[in-house]
Amino acid sequence: MNLMLNWITLRIRDLEASLAFYHGILGLPIERRFESRGKRIAMLGPANQPKIELIEGSEITVRPNNGISVGFEVESLERAMEELQSKGIPVARGPIEPNPHLRFFYILDPDGFEVQLAQHR
Template sequence: MYSKGWIMMELTMNWITLRVRNLEASLDFYHRILGLPVERRFESRGKQIVMLGIEGQPKLELIEGSDPPVKPECGVSVGFEVASLDKAMAELAKEGIPVARGPIAPNPSLRFFYILDPDGFEVQLAEHM
């Protein structure tokens, strides 16, 4: 067991990176469909990169490149809070995005479901009641 050291006092989550096959398809999913704002878009070492997220909150970094993406079955998922799970499910259905798993209600104050992004990564949408 690790003790709470000095480094934990200074850590702040900055971003989570997903390597994607098609940046435009992933950008359409996370920006247009889920509504994450594009913070910036740039190129680094020949790879296109987009940072998405709300100011002051951790970002989702999408990197398109020749490196193989992490396999979706590795257990990586990204989770977001929504105001209404039912509304989110209805809006996603309009976009033709099926629910992959759920909805699940592990306790009276939480409900969530999963959808898949263009690379097959699980995206959890959760509503706290």
């Protein structure tokens, strides 16, 4: 079996607030928006890379504090922290350096899901 990650789904309360965060602040391109079974859905991410699927709805089945996080690679952890703080997004945890080759920190999305920004050296 040859598998390739296609998307990760986050069930969120407010699609517009999540788009303002993931697209407006983090800069993920919106691939498409659509409705299915009465739910508003958006797929975000660069071409030819796995997507984040945001599904707006009232039944949040995965709670933000269950250990799930979404991770992104950045070129410079310091520049990312400065840019986010200038946009009013505080660092929730970190920076953490578990080994000499990796540093990361966490911010929270509008629903409280952890978003990890990591720099590999």
